[in-house]
Amino acid sequence: MDNDSCIIRGGTVVCPDRVLPDHDVVVIDGRIAAIAPRAAGELDGEPNASAGVLPIVDACGAFVTPGMVDVHSDYVENVASPRPSVVMDLNASLYKADRELVSHGVTTIFHSLSVYGAHIFDHKPIRDFSNVSALIEAVARLRGGEERDHLIRHRLHMRVEVDSVDLYDDVERCLRSGKVDLLSFMDHTPGQGQYRDMAVFSETLKGYRDLTDEEVACIARQQQESDKLTAAQMAALAALARAQGVSVASHDDDSIGKVEAMAALDASISEFPISLEVAHGARERGMHTLAGAPNVMLGHSHSGNLSAREAVTAGAVDMLCSDYYPAALLDAVFALRDECGVPIEQAFALVTVNPARAAGIDGEVGSLEVGKRADVLLVREIACAERTMPVVTRAFVGGHSVFRSHYPDQPLGYGRDLHETLRVRRARARAAAGAGEEA
Template sequence: MYVIRNGIIVQPDRLLFGYELVVEDDKIAAIQRQGKFDAAAAGAGVIDAHGGYVTPGLVDIHSDYIETVISPRPTVLMDFSTALFEAERELIAHGITTMYHSLSAYAQDIMDTKPVRRWENTEKIMALIAGCKRTEGRNAHLIRHRLHLRLEVDNVNLVEQVEGHLRSGEVDELSFMDHTPGQGQYRDIEIWRKSVRSDHELSDEEAAQIVAAQQAAPKLSFEQLKYLAEVARENGIALASHDDDSVEHLDLMRELGCTISEFPVSLEVARAARERGMSTVMGTPNILLGKSHSGNLSAREAVSNGVASVLCSDYYPTAMLQSAFALHHDFKLPLEEAFAMLTINPARAVHADDQIGSLEEGKKADILVIREVEEGQRTYPVITATLVDGRVVSRMWYPALPSMSARFATDAATIVETADHVPAAVMDTDGSEDK
């Protein structure tokens, strides 16, 4: 049992000042006014947030980072089990407590020749993740491992195998992708050609031949996609489309039952997805970079226009936590709104919000304690404590008190005093001021 004190609790729609959070077993037992819980009498551990933020663990529903850990060089494959353990140690350091590892089921693509993406290797990783899920909560792993299977529509020979994995319970999210040059992410063929030539040193003529071959390659039929989508829905698996480049394509994906639009390529399509009730996923690396690496809709533009509902790490886990504070400080987005896109919104998109994604009584105790430290003229968010399933899985110590969050509080007395001066809307669960 733990009590977390002297922190600012971040909920989906507000910040709570002067409250403490009680953890019992693997659940959040109480969120109550600070000082009500007698930790000594209960034999509970006390985690002092030192005026920092207490947030839910981050939920990342799209990341192929595990492939980078397994294959740090294009032709190198490290031990898969070791890579999974090493990946989770880094992910927990960045606050990601639930990871939907995004594994690709490609046919043949000049852009993705790494052996880690061969189907036999993808299945090996899938088996490892399934094993993690079976031992969850038994101190075997630091985070929640989940599987996001990305099916490329040119992989016409995998329908039966994919169906089997959907029915086995291994898959938690299924997305349909089409990276054929001339549409989707690479609707601008010149951008595709530059990418290919940069990676593989192809001539214009060779690139043109590849474009023609990929455009002529057979694709999964609508009936086949519909069948797999039905199997996914029957098994409670979230469905996503990928790189929607037109409203017509978006509507086709909606017809299949997709409720998530990953990386819509234009503001028009992203807005249409939100109007249709779909979750829109954008990458946090683009929040930090300020642009999309493929020239499409940037995450910053999507957030600024209110059409991004979910943020993911895509390929760079460090960007998750950093982007939340960048949006807060640079774009003046309320911190609770920034964190919602990293926690409750992705959890809701993949039907996991009944257990994770927000700090609420009865939910899983996946919790971060975050402070901001100064370095020169900048501040950086750092995680000082992480709990998953109510277990403290990480503690890190920084010599200085937080800077930005210290404006509010450094101990319980200051938090209560500060609470008298903040807007009611960010003070209490019922919106009333409690002095």
Template sequence: MYLITNGQVVTEDAILESHEVLIRDGLIEGIFPSGTIGHELCRNVIDANGGYISPGFIDIHADFIETMASPRPTSVMDFGLSIRETEKVLIGHGITTMFHSLSLYKEDEFGFKPIRQAKNVRKLIDLIDASHNRQHLIRHRFHARFEIDNFDEIENLKQYLDQNKVHLVSFMDHSPGQGQYRDLEVFRTTLKGYKDITDQAIDGIIAKNQLKEKLTIQMIKEIADLASEKNIAIASHDDDTVEKVELVQHFGATISEFPITLDVAKEAKRRGMYTIAGAPNVLLGGSHSGNLCAATATKHQLIDILCSDYYPASLLHAVFILHEKHGLDLGAMFNLVSINPAKAVKMDNEIGSIKKGKKADIIVINKIDENYPAITAVLVDGKLVTRTHYRV
């Protein structure tokens, strides 16, 4: 049993000043005004010191594991070690549930990544699946990012679905001329940032990609139907037109990852889809690809979820930047990284908010130097997994 006291409890609807949370047998027993529960009744007391007592963050799109497993194109670390070290990093950023976004690519024009080879993806998937029944710090889940020209991996993806190893499926198309790279100059600039390449060579890459064969809508729908049968959420990726939003919803997508414009995000919302923006976009002040500004879209109430994408620290800081710099309600910003993603991936009956009967995935956030939010305690499944004490 744990008592987290003397804090500001973040609920789905409000932030409760001077409250405490009682945890018993891994579940949230209740929220009470501070001092209600006598400390003598609970041996494990965590003093929040006036900080925020928040649900643990749920990150449903992040490829950070790829960097940890292969920090250089010629360096591939032991995958078991990589997952262990990754979760140690993630709890320091308040992430208690991570959907590791592993890519099923046929070819990556931005450079060879050994971690995206089919055999390595399979190894990581199997380790993520095995983690559920081994000692672990956080909830590990697998987000299958399927590039729609990868005919070679269709049967493998179906197998992963059949084996209950997939927890979210997204369909991606990174071809230049549409989606994230609808502006071909952005594609050129980005590609040159990855490799020394001539404009003539880039012209060849663009032409090749625009002519390549892709899965038909019926093929995509067949995979989507398998996911739906397993009650797995389906996402589209980089929606760049209203027509594409209509199309992806046709095959069962309920999540629009990184809509490219305000109009597209608005259409996805109108259709009842969850919209996702990258938290690094908030920290950077805009999209690194020249697309939708996450802060602007959030101000227009067009973003439901923030994900860390490639930078785990961004979730925590984006919440406070959107509140302190952009004047948005702090409680609503916490929802972008907790209950909203939980709803999108159908986990909200167990986690995502501090509510009686839910699993106690809870973090404590204190401000350091007045303006720097820091994670100082993390509980997962009602067990304390880390404490951090800043010293003067």
């Protein structure tokens, strides 16, 4: 990781609003110095007099994209706590997450750590506030070695459940420390939000615990009657976050009224809006809207709420996150292209420049533009049964090569021909489905 200058040659460069086939991306001292049609490798005669000739990275046949920005990921909890009763070394867990995430193309991660009052589903020790605090400190320490000791950029997303009344002072202290990069408010009280359908709440709870209907009803009643953060407390935390330059998000908005209440706190992100109407309402009020990439892959919400595919194609959702499954991000981009007809640059914007903008870091990362940090992916499509599979073959963070994979070479044009055949089949299937609906 000692070289942060190179020329990424001849790929299809994915910009925020277009793609540029057969272009070079010139990286000098960790930043993008130029994006231009493939040339002999020189920039204004001499790319960097002190560095001499820049290394050439062959990107022919690959998409050259920004590194993905994941603003909501629970993944580190699974690494740090692989069994419900086990908590591994937290620092080691972050290093292991580092390696896994970069292989999926994530170059900036917002570890989403939860602050809860009651633990009504599975009680994960990793969610005890002592462990959450330790993880906050560990994530903060990673910044000092960014672009040197770690593969990707680590940030902290603090998710505050509204029943965490007794932890209010701790949350406030964390915000004042400058170690929180995104703040969201959650309300999992049954009967509203994600669990507005009590049958879904009951089914979900029984999936975690062996309970009778009477016991579920008792837990629901206790949650509904429990103390919650007041509107004044939430407003104070939101104001403190904004004063620190931290974006504020709401979670599982289920009505226009809730969107308006959160917008009044200057929340700029609506995470997982419950319906298309609510998602549109958030967008109309200038908020970014977030859905899960696993939702795209499944074709529906696992809890019966808004379909991410429907929301993206309707223009109601402008960001995707990995939520609980990092591998879904890249697959979701190509699923939206192949299954929903979303242009590839728009699909990549959902996981790059849009979340970077929502988190307030788009001045440095999130898109391939001159002057920005060179967080760059090479993504190739390989043949996989009767489809193509996107894979990350190179990743650069701040111009440093941090990841490389080696897939077997395929006959020239094989993947492209297969993809074109599948694209035509899918277009015909969509047209036939549309004709059937009209009939």
